[in-house]
Every structure is written in structure tokens, then in C-alpha cells.
Amino acid sequence: MKDRSIHILxxxxxxxxxxxxxxxxxxxxxxxLIALFKKVLLPVLAVGLFLILWHAGSSYLYNVEKxxxxxxxxxxxxxSGVTTELERIETGESSxxxxxxPVAVLGAFKTLLADHKEINLKKEAFALKVAPxxxxxxxxxxxxxxxxxxxxxxxxxxxxxxxxxxxVDQIFTSLKTVFAGFFLALFLAVPIGVVLGLSSTLRSxxxxxxxxxxxxxxxxxxxxxxxxxxxxxxxxxxxxxxxxSFIAVGLCAMWxxxxxxxxGVSTVDKDYINVAKVLNLGVGQKxxxxxxxxxxxxxxxxxxxxxxxxxxxxxxxELLSQSPGLGTFVWEEFQNGAxxxxxxxxxxxxxxxxxxxxxxxxxxxxxxxxxxxxxATT
Amino acid sequence: xxYIELRNVSKSFGxxxxxxxxxxxxxxxxEEGEFVAIVGFTGSGKTTLINLISGLLMPDEGQVLFKGERxxxxxxxxxxxxxxxxxxxxxxxxxxxxxxxxxxxxKMSKKDRNKRVEDYVEMVNLSPxxxxxxxxxxxxxxxxxxxxxxxxxxxxxxxxxxxxxxLDALTRGNLQQEILNIWNKxxxxxxLITNDVDEGILMADRIIPLKPGPKATLGPEYKVNLARPxxxxxxxxxxxxxxxxxxxxxxxxxxxxxxxxxxxxNHVLPDIKPIVKIPPFRRISFN
Ligand SMILES: Nc1ncnc2c1ncn2[C@@H]1O[C@H](COP(=O)(O)OP(=O)(O)O)[C@@H](O)[C@H]1O
Ligand SMILES: [Mg+2]
Numbered sequence: 001m002k003d004r005s006i007h008i009l010x011x012x013x014x015x016x017x018x019x020x021x022x023x024x025x026x027x028x029x030x031x032x033l034i035a036l037f038k039k040v041l042l043p044v045l046a047v048g049l050f051l052i053l054w055h056a057g058s059s060y061l062y063n064v065e066k067x068x069x070x071x072x073x074x075x076x077x078x079x080s081g082v083t084t085e086l087e088r089i090e091t092g093e094s095s096x097x098x099x100x101x102p103v104a105v106l107g108a109f110k111t112l113l114a115d116h117k118e119i120n121l122k123k124e125a126f127a128l129k130v131a132p133x134x135x136x137x138x139x140x141x142x143x144x145x146x147x148x149x150x151x152x153x154x155x156x157x158x159x160x161x162x163x164x165x166x167x168v169d170q171i172f173t174s175l176k177t178v179f180a181g182f183f184l185a186l187f188l189a190v191p192i193g194v195v196l197g198l199s200s201t202l203r204s205x206x207x208x209x210x211x212x213x214x215x216x217x218x219x220x221x222x223x224x225x226x227x228x229x230x231x232x233x234x235x236x237x238x239x240x241x242x243x244x245s246f247i248a249v250g251l252c253a254m255w256x257x258x259x260x261x262x263x264g265v266s267t268v269d270k271d272y273i274n275v276a277k278v279l280n281l282g283v284g285q286k287x288x289x290x291x292x293x294x295x296x297x298x299x300x301x302x303x304x305x306x307x308x309x310x311x312x313x314x315x316x317x318e319l320l321s322q323s324p325g326l327g328t329f330v331w332e333e334f335q336n337g338a339x340x341x342x343x344x345x346x347x348x349x350x351x352x353x354x355x356x357x358x359x360x361x362x363x364x365x366x367x368x369x370x371x372x373x374x375x376a377t378t
Numbered sequence: 379x380x381y382i383e384l385r386n387v388s389k390s391f392g393x394x395x396x397x398x399x400x401x402x403x404x405x406x407x408x409e410e411g412e413f414v415a416i417v418g419f420t421g422s423g424k425t426t427l428i429n430l431i432s433g434l435l436m437p438d439e440g441q442v443l444f445k446g447e448r449x450x451x452x453x454x455x456x457x458x459x460x461x462x463x464x465x466x467x468x469x470x471x472x473x474x475x476x477x478x479x480x481x482x483x484x485k486m487s488k489k490d491r492n493k494r495v496e497d498y499v500e501m502v503n504l505s506p507x508x509x510x511x512x513x514x515x516x517x518x519x520x521x522x523x524x525x526x527x528x529x530x531x532x533x534x535x536x537x538x539x540x541x542x543x544x545l546d547a548l549t550r551g552n553l554q555q556e557i558l559n560i561w562n563k564x565x566x567x568x569x570l571i572t573n574d575v576d577e578g579i580l581m582a583d584r585i586i587p588l589k590p591g592p593k594a595t596l597g598p599e600y601k602v603n604l605a606r607p608x609x610x611x612x613x614x615x616x617x618x619x620x621x622x623x624x625x626x627x628x629x630x631x632x633x634x635x636x637x638x639x640x641x642x643x644n645h646v647l648p649d650i651k652p653i654v655k656i657p658p659f660r661r662i663s664f665n
Contacts, residue, residue: 271464274434278452279481279531289477293468372468373513 011368014361016040051102061098069094092339100343105350108343116166123161130159165324171351174314174325177242178359181249181310182303188250189257189306190299194292196258197265214255218313222248222320241323248317253310260302264295293372300367307363311356326352379446380407381567382431382535387440389426400426402593404440406586408567415570415578416596417626418588419634424571425461427588428539431569432458444535454482457533461540463524465512472508475499475527482531498530499523502556518549525557535567543573551610554580562607575626579619580608587630590637597633600626 002025009017019035022028066089073085088094100108137156147153165173196203225248233240268291276286292299318327330348333341384406390399400423408414418424429435430442433452442449444456452458465474475495483491499508502522512520521541528536541557542550558581561568572578578585579602587597600622604613613619 271460271462272466274460275464275466277434278432278456278458279478280452280454281477281481285477285481289469290466293466296468372511 011365016043054099055101055103058099058101058104062096062101065096065098069096095337095339097337097339097342100340100346104340104343105346108340109347111340112167112344112347116168119163119166119169122163126161126163134158167329167348170325170329171355173242173323174318174327175355177246177249177318177323177325178307178310178314180242180246181253181314182307184247184250185254185257185306185310186303189254189302190261193258193261193299193302194265194287194295197262197295198287198291200266203262203266210255210258214259216252218248218252218316219320221252221313222317224248225251226321239323241321245314245317245321245323245325248321249310249314252313252317253306256305256309257299257302260298260305261295264298265291268294297367297371300363300371304360304363304367307359308356311352311359315352380443381410381412381445382406382408382569383441383443383446384431385441385443387430387437387442389423389430389435389437398592400591400594401430403595406596408569410567411565412584413561413565413568413570413582415572415582415585416588417572417575417578417585417630418594419590419630419637420573422588422590423594424588425539428458428537428569428571432456432537434458454531455534457528457531457536459521459524459528459536459538459541461543463512463517463520465520465523465527467512470509470511471499471504471515471523472496474512474523475530478527478531494530498526501529501560502526516549517545518553521545521553522556525560529560533566535569536561538568538570540571540573542577550577555610557581558607575623575630578602579604579623579626580610580613585626587626587633589633597629 002021006018006021009015009021016039019032019039022032023036069089070082070085073081085094089096137158140156141148144153148155196206222244225244229240229244229247233243272290272294276290281289314325315327315330317323318325319331320327322328326348330345333344333348384404387401387404388399389401390397392398404427416424416427426435430437431444431449433442433449433456436450444453466477469477472495475498476491479486479491479494479498483494486494496505496508499505502525504519504522504526507515507519512523515523521544525541538557542553545553554577561581570578570581575585583602585600585602589595589597602622604616604619
């Protein structure tokens with residue numbers, strides 16, 4: 001049981017729990033105490049130090065801004081100005097937008113969650129209200145199916161909630177975009193990489209193009225995708241911003257996978273190729289049984305980088321495309337400039353970082369699952 | 379007509395100034411059912427020679443003939459056991475062997491193929507490990523899988539490239555015996571590359587030294603007229619064996635020295651370790 005859980009934890013990259021479990025089982029107390037100190041206590045201390053520095057920094061910046069406001073008020077309208085300014089700051093009427101403190105960010109986080117619950121309630125109420133109407137629409141579509149086909153009657157669409165999305169909704173929009181972008185990158189980069197890896201002629205033909213497109217920044221990819229997709233979606237009334245952002249994310253992030261796949265496929269161990277030859281393997285068998293598996297470690301390293309890059313560029317691309325994800329959230333809060341806007345931005349920052357971390361761990365776990373090791377590691 | 383025949387075969391690697399001729403003017407004939415061993419120093423071109431016969435490499439000059447026909451590429455008829463096992467690390471034992479069976483017997487039903495894989499794995503006593511990955515196996519077990527993979531395609535000839543060099547002495551002895559037992563069943567033509575003269579004498583009908591490269595050629599052949607089955611322990615007291623062994627060793631030492639003196643004459647030689655060890659001599663004379 002203990003060994004199993006340690007194995008699983010190590011497998012998903014949460015190995016830092018290991019010493020705690022071993023301690024609980026009463027194993028090699030001294031060694032595991034040291035390990036616990038190193039792997040758990042030190043990181044916790046580092047986080048604590050970070051919070052203290054952050055708090056000190058934010059209260060310093062707050063005071064600088066506050067002093068400046070009061071000084072301005074004093075110069076403008078003397079001591080009475082100072083009192084009113086102090087009052088206005090107290091009530092939040094005059095907002096001080098500097099770096100928010102950790103407590104403020106925690107508060108903003110709670111506000112966002114409360115907001116999410118509220119919006120959920122609204123959605124439920126809305127769904128309840130439009131349910132009979134949607135039912136009627138469906139009925140209409142069913143009855144008039146023939147007419148709709150002939151184009152005499154228009155198909156009625158179900159009524160959807162169009163209110164403001166909550167923070168959690170936006171997180172899910174971002175995740176949806178990043179996964180769509182990732183799979184686009186996967187389905188583009190891996191096959192192309194395999195083909196380029198197999199043929200040195202094609203490899204050198206496309207080398208320049210790849211070298212040029214690889215370092216192009218997300219903003220430019222967005223604009224490029226926008227130019228093209230806009231034309232294709234002139235008559236499409238769905239979520240164009242989502243389409244544009246996931247394609248831009250995919251194109252921007254696919255290069256690591258493309259390059260790694262090409263490298264992996266073109267540098268398969270000669271021994272394995274010789275095996276394929278003496279066994280007279282056909283092309284299909286050779287590619288799927290030998291070349292691909294032996295390139296898996298490199299392909300997955302590429303895919304892991306692709307996920308990280310996708311998540312990183314996503315925020316910028318969403319911001320530009322106005323797709324209702326975290327990027328848009330951050331940008332709108334910044335434009336908004338309310339009292340707790342900065343705190344919300346920082347809260348979003350932690351959510352973004354946390355999700356990025358989890359995505360990487362996820363890829364790491366998948367990578368361990370599908371790649372081989374030549375030698376036993378223990 | 380010899381089963382396999384090499385006529386004036388030469389092979390070079392590299393281009394321009396870096397071009398070196400590894401094998402030069404190799405002539406070799408092996409009859410059907412014969413077990414031939416080639417002994418040579420590391421880096422002298424033994425693997426190159428076996429690759430030429432398997433069809434993985436093409437000669438620059440001369441011809442490689444198998445059953446009278448030119449070898450133009452690898453074929454199921456010549457099974458290869460590689461020096462470093464070359465098992466696919468992502469496939470378990472069953473699939474490593476199964477892949478070979480599938481290619482060699484395309485028309486066979488899936489059930490029959492599975493049966494064949496299991497039978498062959500059983501033959502080298504690896505049935506309990508049939509679901510294991512190569513990394514979970516010891517060196518000896520890995521080489522057994524490699525042997526099984528080559529034999530499961532039922533080749534007309536087996537080519538073995540130092541199959542046992544990487545194993546410890548004990549495992550090595552066991553595997554020599556196992557391979558001999560399997561070979562004894564249908565006495566297929568076999569070519570064994572080795573750097574161990576004892577191994578060659580124990581297993582082969584004929585031993586041919588490969589001189590050190592570059593421009594390696596084959597030395598004089600030594601017939602092994604010892605009755606089979608040969609017993610390793612008993613051989614140590616056999617006068618014929620001692621004579622043969624000493625003869626081959628002396629020849630190898632002599633060409634080894636020639637190579638050492640050639641070094642002075644501006645020849646860049648590969649960084650190689652001679653396999654001539656003195657202790658075996660002593661072991662014999664003290665017996
Ligand atoms: N593909 C190759 N390209 C260039 N040189 C090679 C190649 N294969 C072997 N050689 C060289 O040929 C020589 C003989 O190699 P090899 O046949 O592997 O020797 P052995 O198997 O006897 O140890 C070595 O010096 C090696 O460096
Ligand atoms: Mg070799």
C-alpha cells in the first residue's frame with residue numbers, strides 16, 4: 001500500500017510527498033526527516049518569505065501613492081482638502097491602484113468565486129424561464145422540418161444565456177482553447193515531423209520556412225490567422241473568436257513538436273533500423289513499430305514544450321481576439337481600473353500559473369506512460 | 379557449390395582522405411550444414427563482414443553469393459543475431475519475437491503465429507518472462523530472446539555476431555551449450571563471429587582468423603576434428619584440443635605483434651584491445 005502510493009506519487013510528479021509517507025510508516029526517521037525538510041519545509045519557507053516580501057512591497061507602494069494623493073490635495077485645497085481626501089480613500093471613492101497585498105488578492109479570489117455562484121444562479125433561473133420557449137422552438141422545428149428543408153421556414157434556434165461569463169467560465173474557455181490549440185498542433189506537427197524526418201530531401205526543402213516561422217511571435221500569428229479565418233467565416237455566425245484564438249495558439253505552439261519529431265524520426269538508432277531490415281519489415285510496420293516508438297521520448301518532450309508555449313501565448317492571443325477567456329479577463333480588469341481590479345489580475349495570475357503547472361505535470365505523466373526506457377532506472 | 383561464398387570481397391568506409399579499407403580481398407566458402415567460426419581482434423571488421431553476408435552492407439568489390447545467387451539485401455533466409463542483442467525496448471519478449479514471426483509467416487493464422495512464438499520462447503526457457511520488457515531481463519536472457527527471434531523465422535542459415543561477448547563467463551558457458559543444443563537439432567549452416575578461441579573450438583567445425591585491419595584479410599583456416607557433442611570440461615584434457623588451441627593462439631599473437639609493429643609505420647589504427655590473454659595458456663599448462 002505504502003510503496004504503491006509512493007510509486008503513484010512519483011509517477012505523477014508529486015514525489016515530494018514521499019518522505020512524509022515514509023515517516024508516517026516509521027522508516028529511517030533521520031534520513032526521511034532531512035528529506036522532508038528539503039523537499040517540503042524549505043519550499044514552504046520560501047513561499048512564506050515571498051509572501052512577506054510581497055506584503056512589504058505592496059504596503060510600501062500603497063503608502064507612496066497615498067502620500068502623493070494627500071500631498072496633491074494639500075496643495076490644491078489646504079488642510080480641508082486633506083481631510084476629504086482621507087475620507088474618500090477610506091470609502092474607496094478615491095482608489096489607490098498599486099500592487100495589491102496578498103490579503104487583497106485572496107479577497108479578490110473570494111469575490112470572483114462568489115460572483116461565479118451568483119452568475120450560476122442567474123443562469124439556472126434563465127434556463128428555467130426559457131425552457132418552455134425552447135421546447136416550443138424545438139416543437140416548431142420538428143413540425144416544420146419539411147418546410148425548413150425547402151427553405152420556406154426559418155429554423156428556430158434555442159435561446160442561450162448571453163450574460164457576462166464568470167471567472168470560472170473564463171478559465172474553462174481558456175482551457176478549451178488551449179486544448180483545441182494543442183490538438184491542432186499535435187495533428188499538424190507530428191505527421192509533418194514524421195514525413196520530414198523520413199525524407200532528408202523534404203527536410204532540407206522546408207528547412208528555411210521552418211526556421212522563419214518558428215520564432216514568429218504570438219501577436220503576429222494571431223493577426224495572420226485573423227486575416228485568413230475572417231474570410232472563411234464571413235457567413236459563419238458561431239464563435240469566430242474561439243476559432244481564431246485556438247488556431248493561432250496551435251500554430252504558435254506547434255514548432256517545438258515539429259522540430260523534435262523531425263529530429264527523433266531522423267535519428268533512430270541504427271541498430272533498430274538494422275533490425276527492421278533483417279526482419280524485412282514493410283514500410284508501415286517499420287514506421288509504426290520501430291521509428292515512431294523510438295522517437296516517442298523526443299516527440300513527447302516536444303509536446304510538453306508545446307503545451308507550455310500554448311498556455312503561455314494563449315493569454316496574449318485571447319486578449320487580442322476578445323475570446324472570453326482569462327486573457328480577456330485580465331485585459332478587461334486592467335481597463336476597468338476598479339478598486340479591486342489589480343487584485344483580480346494578480347489572482348488570475350496565480351490561477352494561470354497554477355494551471356500551467358498542472359498542464360505540465362499532466363504531460364509529464366502521459367510522457368512517462370508512453371515512452372520506454374532502455375535500461376531499468378533502479 | 380558452396381552454400382555461401384565470398385569472392386574477393388572488399389569494403390571501405392568514409393570518403394576522400396578519411397577513406398579506409400576495412401576488409402580487403404576476402405574469400406570464404408561455407409558448405410551447407412557447416413558451423414564456421416571467425417575469430418578476430420576488436421575493430422578488425424568482423425561486424426562489417428557479417429553485415430556483408432546478411433545483406434545489410436554491399437561490398438565495394440567482389441561478390442557475396444548465397445546458394446549461388448548474389449546477395450542484394452537482407453532476407454529471412456539468413457537470420458542475424460546481433461552483437462548488442464538489438465531488442466526493441468518498447469516491446470515485450472512476446473512482441474519482439476512475434477514481430478519476426480509475423481513478417482516471416484505472413485500467411486499463417488494469428489493463432490498459429492502465437493503458438494510458434496510461445497514454442498520458440500519455450501525452447502530457450504523464457505516462457506515465464508514472455509510478458510517482460512527487455513529492460514527487465516538480464517543480459518543472458520536478452521541474448522536468448524535475440525537468438526529466439528532469429529530462429530523463429532526459420533532461416534536457412536544463422537549469422538551470429540559475437541552473441542556472447544557481453545556476458546559473464548558463467549552465463550556465456552551456459553548459452554554456448556544452449557545454442558549448440560538448438561543447432562544440433564537440425565544442423566543449419568551457421569557462422570559465428572567471436573573473439574574467444576575456446577568458444578570457437580567448442581562450437582565450430584572450422585575456425586578462420588580475421589587479421590587485424592585496416593585491409594583485413596582472412597588467415598589460414600583450422601579444422602576442428604573433435605567429436606560432437608563436445609564437453610567443455612573434458613576438452614581441457616584433450617591433447618588435440620590443446621594443440622589446436624595453442625596453434626590458433628600462437629597465430630593470433632603473431633599477427634597481433636605484426637600489427638603492433640605496423641603502428642610505427644605511420645598507420646593510424648583503431649583504438650582496439652587485443653583479445654589475446656595470457657592466463658588461458660597458464661591454465662592449460664597447469665592442468
Ligand atoms: N558505418 C561505418 N562507417 C565508418 N566506419 C565504420 C563503419 N562501420 C565500421 N567502421 C569501421 O570499420 C572498422 C571495423 O568495424 P567492425 O566491423 O565493427 O569491427 P569489429 O566488429 O571486428 O569490432 C572499425 O575501425 C570501424 O570504425
Ligand atoms: Mg563487432
